[in-house]
Amino acid sequence: MGDNTSSLPETTTSPSSTEPAVPDKDFYNWSNFFSILTGSASPSAREAYFNARDTKFEERDCKTCEKSRDWLLENSPIIRFMKHNINLLGQDINSENVRCKRCTTKQSGGFDAEYGIMVCANQLRNQGHLEDTMAHEMVHAYDHLRFKLDPLDLRHAAYTSLNIVRRVQIRAGILHARSMEHHAAAAGVC
Ligand SMILES: [Zn+2]
Secondary structure, eight states: OOOOTTOOOOBOOOGGGSOOOOOOTTTSSHHHHHHHHTTOSOHHHHHHHHHHHHHHTHHHHHHHHHHHHHHHHHHOHHHHHHHHHHHHTTOOOOTTTEEEEOBSSSOSEEEETTTEEEEEGGGOOSHHHHHHHHHHHHHHHHHHHHHHHOTTOHHHHHHHHHHHHHHHHHHHOHHHHGGGHHHHHHTTOO
């Protein structure tokens, strides 16, 4: 997942603002599906197949993602906890700045200080995966805001991240917090 906060994975524009994408029929077919299933497809054929599939289902994937995002913002204890902490720093995370997009990279999300949080709608396995991804990117958002308030207090920022990860672990259980653990490792404090 994206730890380089200065760059987001390449994404398409919103499906509503472009012509409907036409999947490449040369790749999105049963023959390729079975060769992937049996492991005989070449890496490039595999990639072309999945790209064609993601293009075909872009609108559906984004709609599903947006619906789950809105539900999680209202109901998920972890997401509400992170949202509350970000609110304390004077900003808000909501459906306007958590964007569901089709990504052309393998990551499930990204954070950008200008753009907000991006979720890769075509990479999500289920709502739990979206919850992990949003919580993960909200830690990046929190760190960014904390650092902006006090850029010299790097040590405190690192400990703050670790503290949040621990509190999320306590509240939500290890499973949801697992994807966030690398933040603590990256901060060099555990
Ligand atoms: Zn990350």
